[in-house]
Amino acid sequence: MLWPGTLIGAGAGFAIASIPGAMLGALLGQALDRRLNLQSWGHLREKLGGRPMLRNDELLFVLLGRLAKCDGRVLGGHIQQARAEMRSLEMSESAQRRAIAAFNRGKSGRDRLRSYLRRLGAQPHAAEGVLRACWRMIWADGRAGGNELELISQWGKWLGWDAWQVQALARDYEPQKRPLGNSTATYQDALRLLGVSATSEPAQIKNAYRRLLSRHHPDKIAGSGATAMQVREATDKTRELHNAYTLIRERRDFR
Structure with a gap:
């Protein structure tokens, strides 16, 4: 892998003193690459612009x-x-x-x-x-x-x-292709899924949604050593929660 400092050093050294200069320049450039942890031209641009590297x-x-x-x-x-x-x-x-x-x-x-x-x-x-x-x-x-x-x-x-x-x-995260519609039963099912009522304040509905989403998040389930089937079930549950929250939000007209 040729890093930017190495290439720049080799090029500058060759221009000054041909092949011996290129070899010396490459060594100096390599030392600079290691010191600044430069692994690409993008890294070099970020260093020159003062933007911190991303973890x-x-x-x-x-x-x-x-x-x-x-x-x-x-x-x-x-x-x-x-x-x-x-x-x-x-x-x-x-x-x-x-x-x-x-x-x-x-x-x-x-x-x-x-x-x-x-x-x-x-x-x-x-x-x-x-x-x-x-x-x-x-x-x-x-x-x-x-x-x-x-x-x-x-x-x-x-x-x-x-x-x-x-x-x-x-496909694991795409909302289900079903009409949100005006069916009272569907709306009531959504309320029951989130554990809220038709008179709950928007803030209460949002908090219930976030709490349940955090509890059933597939990545959290996977991190606890769950099986592939359990992760899939958590993904399906997350999708159901999202659909229910979307339906309630549209019916109640809040963001």
């Missing part, structure tokens, strides 16, 4: 922030989903502050993410977890926009995933 947990929330913003406006559902991810990861207060800062950083769309994702691709389990979190964020507002689909497709490619593999994960 893996920060990278996740940068991605989520970019997805939330890419179709125009960050909605309440996006914020709720980001908070749900923090709860599922059982983040400390300081880690949550970093995650919020990373989410806001992601909204700017300024970070070059290819090198980060290519490096993360060497960790298959972590890469899958990131893609699953991205799909949850995409479906947080009940729909998948064109810009969101384009981003996750590109990110999957950088992670080393085929397009069909990325798309296959979407």
Whole structure:
């Protein structure tokens, strides 16, 4: 692997003193790469611009922030989903502050993410977890926009995933294709699922939804050593909760 400092040093050395200069320049550049932990041209640009390198947990929330913003406006559902991810990861207060800062950083769309994702691709389990979190964020507002689909497709490619593999994960989080309708029975079922009533305040409904979502989050279940069947059941439960909350929110007309 040829790192940026090594290449720059070799090129500058060759221009000054031909092959011996290139060899010396490459050694000096390699020492600079190691000292500054430069692993790509993107890292070098970030160092020169003064932007801090991203940790893996920060990278996740940068991605989520970019997805939330890419179709125009960050909605309440996006914020709720980001908070749900923090709860599922059982983040400390300081880690949550970093995650919020990373989410806001992601909204700017300024970070070059290819090198980060290519490096993360060497960790298959972590890469899958990131893609699953991205799909949850995409479906947080009940729909998948064109810009969101384009981003996750590109990110999957950088992670080393085929397009069909990325798309296959979407089925675990896509809201069920059923009409929300005006059926009283369906509406009552949604209220019962969240443990609220038709007269509950929006804040109570939101809190009930978040609490249940955190309890049944598939990543939290998977982290406790559950079987594949239990994870699937948790995924189905999460989808039911999302559909119920969407139905109630639309019927009651609140965000």
